[in-house]
Amino acid sequence: MGLAMARQLLRPGHTLLCLSRRSNPTLADEAAAQGAHLMQWEQDLAHTEQAAQRLRDWLRDVPQGGYASATLINNAGVIPPIAPLSASAAADLAMALRVGLEAPMLLCAAFLGATEAWGVPRKVLNISSGLGRRPMASQAAYCAAKAGMDHFTRCMALDEERKPHGARVCSLAPGVIDTDMQVQLRAAHPDAFPDVQNFAQLQSSGMLSSAPDAAARVLAWLQRPDFGAQPVADVRDA
Secondary structure (H helix, E strand, O other): OHHHHHHHHOOOOOEEEEEEOOOOHHHHHHHHHHOOEEEEEEOOOOOHHHHHHHHHHHHHOOOOOOOOOEEEEEOOOOOOOOOOHHHOOHHHHHHHHHHHHHHHHHHHHHHHHHHHHHOOOEEEEEEOOHHHOOOOOOOHHHHHHHHHHHHHHHHHHHHHHOOOOOOEEEEEEOOOEOOHHHHHHHOOOOOOOOOHHHHHHHHHOOOOEOHHHHHHHHHHHHOOOOOOOOOEEEHHHO
């Protein structure tokens, strides 16, 4: 869904900065065709402190009045090999928590700290999941990362509401989307993942949103006048 959101955010007058493991030449071509300013950083978000410092340094170099508003969207997430916690490798668990929880928290801290004196409207949109709000077997790391994201967003909202120009923040579940993660879940062995048939039925019954449709709904939520009124929300509640 990250690429779909990036494509929909390519507009003249916008500056779009994307952090991902690999740059996307097609996205660069689309930005050039639309007259949009796109920057792509090849950044492994597992290197959390490096990513946050890089963002902080770039934001601090922005000239005063350089932007009329600023928004951070955290969308990265990792599902480790599907297995009960007792059968999970420590390195896989650590990676899922670094990318899914530690990286967005550090990027939020960098963004909010570096832009606090800008005096312009600011937003933070963290892409969460329904699995942050209900448990699922063999998904301990992913569920924990998303639950942690929801809760630190609640804390962040309390911090920001005390400031005269605090940012509006939301941790938003985007619904069930036809992504590579869904393919990974449907391919799991039933002995390791008891819910595999439920995910297969979501696909067979046409319950999965396409990435472009999900991106459009998420970005529409971002533009709501009451964005941030609920620090933890679900796009299906619109």
